Amino acid sequence: MSASSSSVPSRAGRPAPPVDADARSHHYGAFYSLADGPEADATVVVGNCQAESLRVMLDGPALATVRIPAVHELTVDDLPYLRYWLERAAVLVSQPVRADYHGMPLGTAQLASLLPAGGRLVRVPVLRVAGLYPTHAIVRPPSDLSLVPPVVEYHDLRVLAEAAARLDGRAVGPTGLAGRLDVAAVHAVADESLEQLRRREAANETVVLSDLFLRPLFDQMRTLNHPGNSVFAAAAGRVRAVLGLPEHVVDPGRPLLDRVHAPREAAVIEAFGLSDEATDHWVVDGAVVPVEQVREAHLDWYAAHPDAVAAGLVRHAGALATLGLA
Incomplete structure (x- = not known):
């Protein structure tokens, strides 16, 4: 349907709908004057x-x-x-x-x-919580900050370190640098991640959510930065409390931010005493993607984007050292 044919009542000062609005515009219908708000x-x-x-x-x-x-x-x-x-x-x-x-x-x-x-x-704070996924990171290549690696957008610091070794001409075994993760490293990365979140909360005077992750659960975070429904419910409750509003329970009828699920590492499960089973795959749009498939795709991408490797080594130097990858 063309935007110009919308029957949404006009309001004083309301911008006209975009001409020939596409599906995305209709998805945000009220925002684009295509539906009532x-x-x-x-x-x-x-x-x-x-x-x-x-x-x-x-x-x-x-x-x-x-x-x-x-x-x-x-x-x-x-x-x-x-x-x-x-x-x-x-x-x-x-x-x-x-x-x-x-x-x-x-x-x-x-x-x-x-x-x-x-x-x-x-x-409200941006939630990046590394405790459940201590080897994962976000890296933006300086040459193009919009670039992300294929398959999944998250970088595994073990694969990043392997790519750095290969670029330097250092020998790397067929399984790369996998396996360098223990309980002490998990706790160290988790503690630092929570402290960074607390600092961001304080610096930006946000609603406090860091306390939700003192003993993290996998249903709280599907990836490094994709919280689950329970976190959003708690965040909404705290926003309402700041506004002096009563509790308001919402069931969206679906899992939120559910497109990607990261692997669950045995060392993480042990570190936090979780009952979950370890996994060796990602889930992307409902499809199982083996960790090895992601590793190979990312190594190829790093070879084509060495500046991403260099940027990652600098930005995540602390975590790389904690994980024994520096």
Whole structure:
């Protein structure tokens, strides 16, 4: 359906729908003036992929939310729509976003300045929790920060170290550097990851969520940065508490951020006394992907992107040393 044929009632100042809107535009229908949204006192949730899952858990009679694209997907064409909803919002819930993000006024303070008188800002942390996945990391090649390795976007520091050795001409066995993980290293990485989260919470004056991971469970984090429903439910409860609202239980009827599940390591299970079985595969869109398949694909990618290896060695030097990979 063409956007121009939408029968959504017009509101004063509401931007016109995009011409010939595609499926993505209709997915965010209210945001793009293609569907009805809250008449007043909207809640806007801004951030990465975690923000939409939090919005789902927040939505309800006391917090009528508007689904919007993730902040890294927003373009200049989206700014009028974002401004429209923020100028009518009662609440902005936002992960910390730096000023002029992607060359646009998308910083948390910049967005909060658009709220009407009485509008409230609640900051929530970006959740990256490494305890359950101590060898996993996020690395962006300096040559192109949008590049990610194939199959899964997460880097395994053991494979990164293997790639570095190969690039340096050092001999590496057929199984690479796998197996260098023990309980002490798991606890050390987990403790440092939690301390980093606490520092981010304090520095950005966010709702506190770090205490949820003192004894982490796999249903809390599907990957390094993809929380499960229980975490989003707790986060929503704490946001509501900050706003002075009562508990509001939401069952989305599906697992949130469920597309990718990382392998579960025996040393992690032992470290936290978990009852889960160790696995040697990823699950991507419901399909089982062996760890070895990912390793081979990533080694090929590293050979083509040596700057990603160099960047990873610098950014994750501490974890590499803790894991005995430096």
